[in-house]
Amino acid sequence: MAAKHIILxxxxxxxxxxxxxxxxxxxxPLGPDGNPxxxxxxxxxxxxxxxxxxxSTERWIDIPEPVLDIxxxxxxxxxxxxxxxxxALGTPARIYYKNESVSPPGSHKPNTAVPQxxxxxxxxxxxxxTETGAGQWGSALSFACQQFGIECKVFMVRVSFDQKxxxxxxxxxxxxxCVPSPxxxxxxxxxxxxxxxxxPGSLGTAISEAIEAAISDTTGKTRYALGSVLNHVMLxxxxxxxxxxxxLAMVGEYPDVVIGCAGGGSNFAGLAFPFVCxxxxxxxxxxxxxxxxxxxxxxxxxxxxxHGDTARYTPLLPMHSLGHxxxxxxxxxxxxxxxxxxxxxSQLVDEGILEPRSVVQSKCxxxxxxxxxxxxxxxxxxxxxxxxxxxxxxxxxxxxxxEKVIVVGFSGHGLLDLGAYEKFLSGELHDVPMTxxxxxxxxxxxxxxxxxxxxxxx
Amino acid sequence: MAAKHIILxxxxxxxxxxxxxxxxxxxxPLGPDGNPxxxxxxxxxxxxxxxxxxxSTERWIDIPEPVLDIxxxxxxxxxxxxxxxxxALGTPARIYYKNESVSPPGSHKPNTAVPQxxxxxxxxxxxxxTETGAGQWGSALSFACQQFGIECKVFMVRVSFDQKxxxxxxxxxxxxxCVPSPxxxxxxxxxxxxxxxxxPGSLGTAISEAIEAAISDTTGKTRYALGSVLNHVMLxxxxxxxxxxxxLAMVGEYPDVVIGCAGGGSNFAGLAFPFVCxxxxxxxxxxxxxxxxxxxxxxxxxxxxxHGDTARYTPLLPMHSLGHxxxxxxxxxxxxxxxxxxxxxSQLVDEGILEPRSVVQSKCxxxxxxxxxxxxxxxxxxxxxxxxxxxxxxxxxxxxxxEKVIVVGFSGHGLLDLGAYEKFLSGELHDVPMTxxxxxxxxxxxxxxxxxxxxxxx
Numbered sequence: 058m059a060a061k062h063i064i065l066x067x068x069x070x071x072x073x074x075x076x077x078x079x080x081x082x083x084x085x086p087l088g089p090d091g092n093p094x095x096x097x098x099x100x101x102x103x104x105x106x107x108x109x110x111x112x113s114t115e116r117w118i119d120i121p122e123p124v125l126d127i128x129x130x131x132x133x134x135x136x137x138x139x140x141x142x143x144x145a146l147g148t149p150a151r152i153y154y155k156n157e158s159v160s161p162p163g164s165h166k167p168n169t170a171v172p173q174x175x176x177x178x179x180x181x182x183x184x185x186x187t188e189t190g191a192g193q194w195g196s197a198l199s200f201a202c203q204q205f206g207i208e209c210k211v212f213m214v215r216v217s218f219d220q221k222x223x224x225x226x227x228x229x230x231x232x233x234x235c236v237p238s239p240x241x242x243x244x245x246x247x248x249x250x251x252x253x254x255x256x257p258g259s260l261g262t263a264i265s266e267a268i269e270a271a272i273s274d275t276t277g278k279t280r281y282a283l284g285s286v287l288n289h290v291m292l293x294x295x296x297x298x299x300x301x302x303x304x305l306a307m308v309g310e311y312p313d314v315v316i317g318c319a320g321g322g323s324n325f326a327g328l329a330f331p332f333v334c335x336x337x338x339x340x341x342x343x344x345x346x347x348x349x350x351x352x353x354x355x356x357x358x359x360x361x362x363x364h365g366d367t368a369r370y371t372p373l374l375p376m377h378s379l380g381h382x383x384x385x386x387x388x389x390x391x392x393x394x395x396x397x398x399x400x401x402x403s404q405l406v407d408e409g410i411l412e413p414r415s416v417v418q419s420k421c422x423x424x425x426x427x428x429x430x431x432x433x434x435x436x437x438x439x440x441x442x443x444x445x446x447x448x449x450x451x452x453x454x455x456x457x458x459x460e461k462v463i464v465v466g467f468s469g470h471g472l473l474d475l476g477a478y479e480k481f482l483s484g485e486l487h488d489v490p491m492t493x494x495x496x497x498x499x500x501x502x503x504x505x506x507x508x509x510x511x512x513x514x515x
Numbered sequence: 516m517a518a519k520h521i522i523l524x525x526x527x528x529x530x531x532x533x534x535x536x537x538x539x540x541x542x543x544p545l546g547p548d549g550n551p552x553x554x555x556x557x558x559x560x561x562x563x564x565x566x567x568x569x570x571s572t573e574r575w576i577d578i579p580e581p582v583l584d585i586x587x588x589x590x591x592x593x594x595x596x597x598x599x600x601x602x603a604l605g606t607p608a609r610i611y612y613k614n615e616s617v618s619p620p621g622s623h624k625p626n627t628a629v630p631q632x633x634x635x636x637x638x639x640x641x642x643x644x645t646e647t648g649a650g651q652w653g654s655a656l657s658f659a660c661q662q663f664g665i666e667c668k669v670f671m672v673r674v675s676f677d678q679k680x681x682x683x684x685x686x687x688x689x690x691x692x693c694v695p696s697p698x699x700x701x702x703x704x705x706x707x708x709x710x711x712x713x714x715p716g717s718l719g720t721a722i723s724e725a726i727e728a729a730i731s732d733t734t735g736k737t738r739y740a741l742g743s744v745l746n747h748v749m750l751x752x753x754x755x756x757x758x759x760x761x762x763l764a765m766v767g768e769y770p771d772v773v774i775g776c777a778g779g780g781s782n783f784a785g786l787a788f789p790f791v792c793x794x795x796x797x798x799x800x801x802x803x804x805x806x807x808x809x810x811x812x813x814x815x816x817x818x819x820x821x822h823g824d825t826a827r828y829t830p831l832l833p834m835h836s837l838g839h840x841x842x843x844x845x846x847x848x849x850x851x852x853x854x855x856x857x858x859x860x861s862q863l864v865d866e867g868i869l870e871p872r873s874v875v876q877s878k879c880x881x882x883x884x885x886x887x888x889x890x891x892x893x894x895x896x897x898x899x900x901x902x903x904x905x906x907x908x909x910x911x912x913x914x915x916x917x918e919k920v921i922v923v924g925f926s927g928h929g930l931l932d933l934g935a936y937e938k939f940l941s942g943e944l945h946d947v948p949m950t951x952x953x954x955x956x957x958x959x960x961x962x963x964x965x966x967x968x969x970x971x972x973x
Contacts, residue, residue, distance in 0.1 A: 060525040061587045067518040129519045130599075130891045141588075159617065161891035163930065203888050223681075226933035229940050230887050429688050430661050433588045433619035472621065472930045475684035482687050 061140060063153075063304040065133035071303075072120055075295040077330045077401055078288060079116035080337055081408075081514035084375035084400070087362055091507060094372050101272045102281050102370075104180035107173065110289040118292065124172045127204050131160040131167075132296070136304035139465075141431035143451070150454035151310070152447060154467040155301045155328060158434065162227070164469030165324045166197030166284055169293035173282045174201035183278040184208040186270040188238065188263030190320070191217055191391035191439065192224030193469055194284030199233025212238035212246075212266040216257035217391035223473050238263040245269050245368040257387040260321075260395045265368030272370075285321025286365055286374070286399045294327025301464060302331055310462050312342055314450055317466035318442040319346035319355065319413070320392045322399030328466040329411070330401075336410055337514055346402060346413045347442040349421075350490035352385040354378065354398045355406050355413035357496050362507040365397055375509035376403040379491075380502040386489040388418050389477035390438035392469075396499075408514055416445045417488040422481040424448045425471070437469035438477055519598060521611075521762040523591035529761075530578055533753040535788045535859055536746060537574035538795055539866075539972035542833035542858070545820055549965060552830050559730045560739050562638035565631065568747040576750065582630045585662050589618040589625075590754070594762035597923075599889035601909070608912035609768070610905060612925040613759045613786060616892065620685070622927030623782045624655030624742055627751035631740045632659035641736040642666040644728040646696065646721030648778070649675050649849035649897060650682030651927055652742030657691025670696035670704075670724040674715035675849035681931050696721040703727050703826040715845040718779075718853045723826035730828075743779025744823055744832070744857045752785025759922060760789055768920050770800055772908055775924035776900040777804035777813065777871070778850045780857030786924040787869070788859075794868055795972055804860060804871045805900040807879075808948035810843040812836065812856045813864050813871035815954050820965040823855055833967035834861040837949075838960040844947040846876050847935035848896035850927075854957075866972055874903045875946040880939040882906045883929070895927035896935055 085093035096108045103111070110118065120128075139152040157165035177185055185207055189195030195211035202209035211233055213224065218237040225235045236242065238258050239249035245265035249256055256262075264283070271281035283290060305311060315332050317325035325346045336342060348355055354377050363378035365371035378397040379385075385394040398406075405411045421441035428444050429435045436444055447465045454461040471478065480486045491499075543551035554566045561569070568576065578586075597610040615623035635643055643665055647653030653669035660667035669691055671682065676695040683693045694700065696716050697707035703723035707714055714720075722741070729739035741748060763769060773790050775783035783804045794800060806813055812835050821836035823829035836855040837843075843852040856864075863869045879899035886902050887893045894902055905923045912919040929936065938944045949957075 062525065064522055064525075067520065067522075161887075161893070200891060204891075223930070223933035226937035226940075227893070227930075230884065230893055230933070230936045232888065426688065429619075430690065433658060433662075435619070435685065435688055472681070472685075473933075475681035475688070475931075478688050479684035482684075 061138055063136040063307055065300055065304050067133065069303055070133045071296050071299040073117040074120060074292045075299060075331050075334065076113060076116055076118055076292050077333065078114045080334055081401065081404060082512040083404055084509040084512065086372040086374050087507060088372055102268060104177050104182055104280055106176045106180055107289055110292065111287055121175060124175050127171045133300050134159050136301055139432050142428060145427065145431045146448065146451050146455065148451040148455040149458060150451045150461040150463050152451060152463045152465065153305065154465050155297055156467045157297060158467055158470035162193060162196035162200050163472065164193040164197065164437065165294060165297060165327060166194045167201055168296055168327065169284065169290045169323065170197040170201035171204065172293050174198070174205045174207055177280055178205040178207055182207065182280045184210065185280055185282045186210045186267040187282045187284065188212045188260060188267045190214050190260050190394055192221050192473065193392055195233065195235060196224060196227045198282055198284070199228040199231040202233065203231040209233040210270065211235040212240060212263040214238055214258040214260060214263050214391060214394070216387040220389065220476060221473055238266050240266060243269040249367065256384065259367065259384045261367035261381055264366035265370055268366065268370040285323040286397065288401060290323045291326040291330065291399055291401055294323045295330050297327035297466065298329060298331035301328060312464040313461040314463045315342065315344045316443045316446050316450070316463065317346060318393060318439045318468060319348050319398065319402060320395050320439060322402035324466055324468040326399060326402055333405060333410060344411050345446055346411055347446045348413065348415050349388055349390055349393050349442060350415045350417045351388045352379070352394050353415045353491055354396065356415045357491060358500065359503065360403055360407045360509060361503050362509060363397060363503060373507065374400050376400050377406065378503065379499045382502045383499040388489065389474060390442065392439040393442065404512065407511060414446055416442050417490055418486055419488050421445045422478065422486065435471045436467065437471045438474050440468045519596055521594040521765055523758055523762050525591065527761060528591045529754050529757040531575040532578060532750045533757060533789050533792065534571060534574055534576055534750050535791065536572045538792055539859065539862060540970040541862055542967040542970065544830040544832050545965060546830055560726060562635050562640055562738055564634045564638055565747055568750065569745055579633060582633050585629045591758050592617050594759055597890050600886060603885065603889045604906065604909050604913065606909040606913040607916065608909045608919045608921050610909060610921045610923065611763065612923050613755055614925045615755060616925055616928035620651060620654035620658050621930065622651040622655065622895065623752060623755060623785060624652045625659055626754055626785065627742065627748045627781065628655040628659035629662065630751050632656070632663045632665055635738055636663040636665055640665065640738045642668065643738055643740045644668045644725040645740045645742065646670045646718060646725045648672050648718050648852055650679050650931065651850055653691065653693060654682060654685045656740055656742070657686040657689040660691065661689040667691040668728065669693040670698060670721040672696055672716040672718060672721050672849060674845040678847065678934060679931055696724050698724060701727040707825065714842060717825065717842045719825035719839055722824035723828055726824065726828040743781040744855065746859060748781045749784040749788065749857055749859055752781045753788050755785035755924065756787060756789035759786060770922040771919040772921045773800065773802045774901045774904050774908070774921065775804060776851060776897045776926060777806050777856065777860060778853050778897060780860035782924055782926040784857060784860055791863060791868060802869050803904055804869055805904045806871065806873050807846055807848055807851050807900060808873045808875045809846045810837070810852055811873045811949055812854065814873045815949060816958065817961065818861055818865045818967060819961050820967060821855060821961060831965065832858050834858045835864060836961065837957045840960045841957040846947065847932060848900065850897040851900065862970065865969060872904055874900050875948055876944055877946050879903045880936065880944065893929040894925065895929045896932050898926045
């Protein structure tokens with residue numbers, strides 16, 4: 058019998074990240090004047106070493122040794138054959154999952170939190186602000202900052218803050234500080250509260266708060282960190298896909314299908330980009346980012362220039378966006394409640410290299426329950442989106458009688474999301490897919506925004 | 516640099532459990548008439564195949580293939596060098612931790628839940644009842660029963676049920692059913708509520724409820740499962756120590772000190788017994804079970820014959836006991852709130868082979884916080900007890916300038932116990948060590964109980 062887990066030897070852990078900017082053409086971010094921004098414009102927000110990484114087009118970028126040292130706490134992560142799920146589905150497909158839930162905060166997020174904390178530390182930064190949706194990113198950054206002796210302040214989207222009280226405790230265990238967003242600590246937060254005192258909050262508003270808190274610190278020792286969307290975040294996450302490729306090679310496999318959930322895009326990109334590189338170079342495979350039907354950025358919204366945050370502190374980024382003012386309904390997959398999408402992922406969708414899918418909440422929990430009852434591990438609500446499509450693809454393989462190889466990103470566990478499972482089991486979770494009218498309405502804020510060029514990387 | 520994780524190859528996973536009954540002399544359990552019970556007396560409570568295992572004195576017992584198949588979901592578990600903790604303490608000690616938190620329920624408990632569910636299934640049982648303290652055992656049994664298609668009903672100690680709402684959701688995710696104990700579903704529960712309607716509950720009472728629920732099912736298709744104390748539970752857990760020995764051998768190490776937390780004794784025994792075997796055969800090492808100062812079974816109570824549960828449904832077992840009526844204060848390490856201790860562990864303490872230690876709650880969280888901020892992973896409150904002594908031993912090694920090898924059992928993660936961390940961080944947790952008067956008072960119920968013989972295994 059083949060081993061269930063494919064364990065990459067420690068000395069095979071990747072020493073470089075893969076930078077997709079070497080292989081695709083991108084529209085530049087634009088400033089308030091409509092002209093491409095230059096790196097210096099971002100200096101109040103990010104340390105210059107990360108800005109340089111953000112704009113680099115080098116294909117391979119070395120992972121610093123102190124970063125590798127901390128990644129080794131949980132990396133290389135296992136690639137595991139989902140044999141029990143396969144059996145339950147009676148599918149001829151071979152399903153492999155890359156398990157990023159094994160990190161201390163329980164998700165893929167520390168893959169970028171650790172290098173971001175490191176580069177900030179190297180630049181002399183003493184305090185980092187950020188936002189968090191589900192709480193995965195805030196936890197990961199608190200953990201990473203603790204490792205480098207940096208202060209961490211997290212603005213957590215209120216609906217998730219209320220749904221997941223343990224997240225705050227987790228951040229504090231690692232020395233972070235966490236407040237619900239919108240808060241009264243920033244102008245962006247106060248404005249959002251004035252508009253709707255009962256708002257569930259949104260990632261867009263929380264990002265505004267965190268950026269404002271960083272740039273308004275006059276000592277110059279505070280910077281902001283983003284857990285997704287930007288190029289350097291996608292870059293740091295590619296260690297997932299790079300390990301996966303090595304592990305698949307160990308058992309002589311290559312995927313026909315790659316599946317990952319996508320909120321801002323970093324989990325998806327981390328797994329998928331090393332395979333996208335192959336696809337650009339002629340390899341035939343299907344690559345699916347999966348998003349919630351309640352926040353269908355890739356499947357229902359236009360490819361436009363839009364701001365990454367509600368208060369428009371960020372440059373205009375070329376991306377699929379529901380509009381920077383959009384407040385997604387309070388679904389439990391808080392990490393996927395984002396109005397926009399990483400420009401790189403958006404560009405690849407626009408080019409037809411990626412084929413986005415959306416799933417309603419109930420289908421996700423149904424699939425997650427099947428997963429928990431076969432493979433054992435309880436998936437995060439975000440991860441459940443990828444699992445829902447995996448189950449669908451495995452069933453399709455059965456109908457077609459095809460021995461497909463499916464690789465799915467198990468981006469995080471759901472141990473701090475069990476309240477959502479309880480609601481699902483008691484029939485209290487309802488699906489809230491966006492209607493056509495809502496999509497049109499949400500997009501109104503995009504009127505007059507510039508349109509990115511349609512580029513072709515292949 | 517040496518690898519941080521020592522990964523045992525999948526084909527090196529132990530195929531047999533180690534049975535300490537082959538190497539130590541034990542006093543027999545006694546029935547209500549004061550005479551040794553015979554296996555048949557236990558038949559209404561456990562399936563006969565498990566009863567046979569309970570009394571076996573074979574040194575090595577084969578692990579059934581279907582059990583191995585499920586254990587492979589997370590086993591072999593990693594043995595990891597706690598390099599960051601060592602560095603923070605500046606100790607010359609080399610600290611290795613055996614990480615049992617990587618299982619789906621997050622602790623060592625499924626190591627025995629899976630075989631127990633399997634043997635019940637083989638015996639034709641369709642429903643298992645049990646109790647749970649912290650919730651780790653109830654979660655593990657729900658998971659295991661799900662794998663074999665058996666119903667699972669869990670009586671959860673009320674204080675833990677209230678402190679840890681996610682545990683119920685976890686059990687339900689795996690198809691288990693969970694009610695707080697004392698409940699009104701059993702006579703034992705109703706009696707406890709009549710005595711004190713506001714009781715926090717105890718493992719002793721919850722065990723009574725679960726046994727009653729099993730033996731009162733007239734179909735004969737229900738049995739009870741215990742997550743600790745009994746010989747077959749210790750047996751199943753020895754896979755922990757057996758793997759650890761192999762992993763240490765891979766890096767040419769052998770422990771000077773072995774540390775595990777002890778509630779009923781199964782986590783501790785699982786790690787320690789394979790080393791106890793060596794100690795009985797002349798090897799020189801220190802082996803420490805660690806318990807809470809609020810429930811100091813091994814360190815403050817006599818070695819007597821006592822019941823395993825409050826309602827006295829179990830036989831009299833030879834063990835260290837605070838008295839079967841004792842209700843420990845509601846500390847957060849619910850898994851260690853048990854009045855008694857496994858007879859095998861008790862016997863080995865009585866013989867001086869094991870050297871028990873107790874720790875107050877605040878010291879545990881202090882050590883757990885240091886662990887989380889160095890090694891990353893957040894320990895369960897139970898595990899924190901072992902970590903507290905590990906830190907103490909590592910500091911001692913520093914004072915003595917000795918390069919000791921310390922092996923500690925990381926029995927579970929604390930991701931469902933973050934409420935306790937929050938309380939600790941906000942200064943709301945208080946130490947409640949037992950006073951001399953309380954020890955005397957608790958022990959009064961033992962008056963007139965038979966006394967076990969003092970035996971000598973070495």
